[in-house]
């Protein structure tokens with residue numbers, strides 16, 4: 001990477017000296033501009049699931065009614081690592097070994113990051129198998145607040161670092177010349193409650209399977225939500241009629257923010 005930078009492929013943003021565990025490290029932040037294809041053909045929706053760390057589904061502009069090859073990342077390994085480290089940490093805390101606790105936190109973060117990098121690579125590989133993909137995810141800025149209200153049982157899973165995963169996906173995707181777009185919280189409203197087949201919005205969804213009381217569809221809950229995200233992008237971009245056949249009963253309206261034809265052509269990839 002540094003050699004590439006010296007040859008002018010990457011641009012230096014900042015160079016910083018950092019002291020870590022008594023040793024000095026040089027921290028380079030590099031930047032490079034990448035051309036992105038201007039007319040995507042396949043929407044790759046990536047979502048954090050209720051039951052999975054990440055979920056992906058592909059929907060082609062040419063055949064929006066047929067979502068393709070859903071894939072789930074359960075994040076079991078990350079859950080296990082966090083469980084183990086949490087256990088050790090609590091023991092150390094009880095013995096008031098606070099310096100050790102801090103060290104352990106750093107180590108845990110490092111191992112979890114490795115896992116996230118691996119999953120991000122798999123997700124970008126997933127996207128690459130489709131023609132002219134664009135990756136779409138929910139903008140999770142400020143999302144933490146809503147978790148404080150969620151049930152205790154769900155807390156560990158929800159605190160899984162999906163946002164960190166998103167930044168890795170964006171960085172790796174851009175290097176492969178794949179564009180990444182974000183939808184606002186408003187734009188993804190009710191995607192988990194809506195049936196992707198008939199558009200009905202359920203009041204509540206329980207368990208792993210989405211069961212539509214209107215059309216009878218049974219579908220993996222996280223994949224159903226992910227398909228809805230892909231559809232909303234398509235309709236807001238003006239790519240064919242992908243709206244559900246009937247209006248949702250909670251008054252969901254999706255404001256178009258992505259105009260067809262106004263695609264961002266360049267992405268700045270930052271490596272830090």
Ligand SMILES: [Zn+2]
Nearest residue numbers: 195198212215
């Ligand atoms: Zn339905």
